[in-house]
Amino acid sequence: MFEIKKNIVLIQQRITKAAFLANRKSADIHLLAVSKTKPASLIREAFNCGINQFGENYLQEALSKQQELADLPITWHFIGPIQSNKTKEIAEHFHWVHSVDRLKIAERLSNQRPIKMAPLQICIQVNISEENTKSGCHPDQLIDLAKAIKQFPNLELRGLMTIPKPTDDIIKQKASFATLNKLKNDLNEQLTLSLDTLSMGMSQDLEAAIAEGATWVRIGTAIFGERNYN
Ligand SMILES: *Cc1c(COP(=O)(O)O)cnc(C)c1O
Numbered sequence: 001m002f003e004i005k006k007n008i009v010l011i012q013q014r015i016t017k018a019a020f021l022a023n024r025k026s027a028d029i030h031l032l033a034v035s036k037t038k039p040a041s042l043i044r045e046a047f048n049c050g051i052n053q054f055g056e057n058y059l060q061e062a063l064s065k066q067q068e069l070a071d072l073p074i075t076w077h078f079i080g081p082i083q084s085n086k087t088k089e090i091a092e093h094f095h096w097v098h099s100v101d102r103l104k105i106a107e108r109l110s111n112q113r114p115i116k117m118a119p120l121q122i123c124i125q126v127n128i129s130e131e132n133t134k135s136g137c138h139p140d141q142l143i144d145l146a147k148a149i150k151q152f153p154n155l156e157l158r159g160l161m162t163i164p165k166p167t168d169d170i171i172k173q174k175a176s177f178a179t180l181n182k183l184k185n186d187l188n189e190q191l192t193l194s195l196d197t198l199s200m201g202m203s204q205d206l207e208a209a210i211a212e213g214a215t216w217v218r219i220g221t222a223i224f225g226e227r228n229y230n
Helices: 003-021 040-048 059-068 084-093 103-112 139-151 170-190 206-211
Strands: 030-034 053-056 075-078 096-100 120-125 155-161 197-199 216-219
Touching: 003 030, 003 040, 003 206, 040 059, 053 059, 059 075, 059 084, 084 103, 096 103, 096 155, 103 120, 103 139, 103 155, 120 139, 139 155, 139 170, 155 170, 170 197, 170 206, 197 216, 206 216
Parallel strands: 030 053, 030 216, 053 075, 075 096, 096 120, 120 155, 155 197
Antiparallel strands: none
16 A cells, blocks of 8 residues: 555544544544645645545645645645734635634634635634643633634634643643643633534544544644655
8 A cells, every 4th residue: 555545544543443442433533634844746645545634834835735736625724823914815725724822813814714705614722731832822811812703703713722742641641632622611611602623633642632522633744754844
């Protein structure tokens, strides 16, 4: 078998097994193939293996691959940090954004979403590892941000996303993901929402994420191999 085909089969087996162990339906766990730094030809190969959800982090790179792959019915997810001068093209060229972490970005995405398109599907990225200085809103800011996003007409708030501090300790992995799950449940209760999405789990920790309720796992390396940033 070709490498990508083999990798996808292995990932799907990991998802199925983790879902079984968590007493969950594997159909409730969606596979997002993270294709940053990888060429359009590999995305096409993965598409031919049955994957149609792809995640990208860098706007210019994503736009050029989208053009090359315009013949394929792919659902595109933006999952990287967002600068405000990038919101217009993100609003015009993606179906989902997993990495909204502040009001200004949400407001611009809503204003710039073309009205003939369906609402942009949104996850708020939350920073749950205190020592982690990366993107994501602080849990204390979550309620206000969710309230605001709910009011924007061209956004549909679906749930939460996180990238925890990497660790090999599955107990710690699970604790982070359980925290995100609880934040989602609290939001649903406090704002009477019905958020159904937890975007959490990558190549190294998808089992822990599925055990704690992930509905999207974002998998790069385990499908496409190591990334080379040169
Ligand atoms: C790169 C990336 C991934 C994929 O990570 P792997 O460890 O390669 O599976 C997932 N989510 C985000 C936000 C990423 O930037």
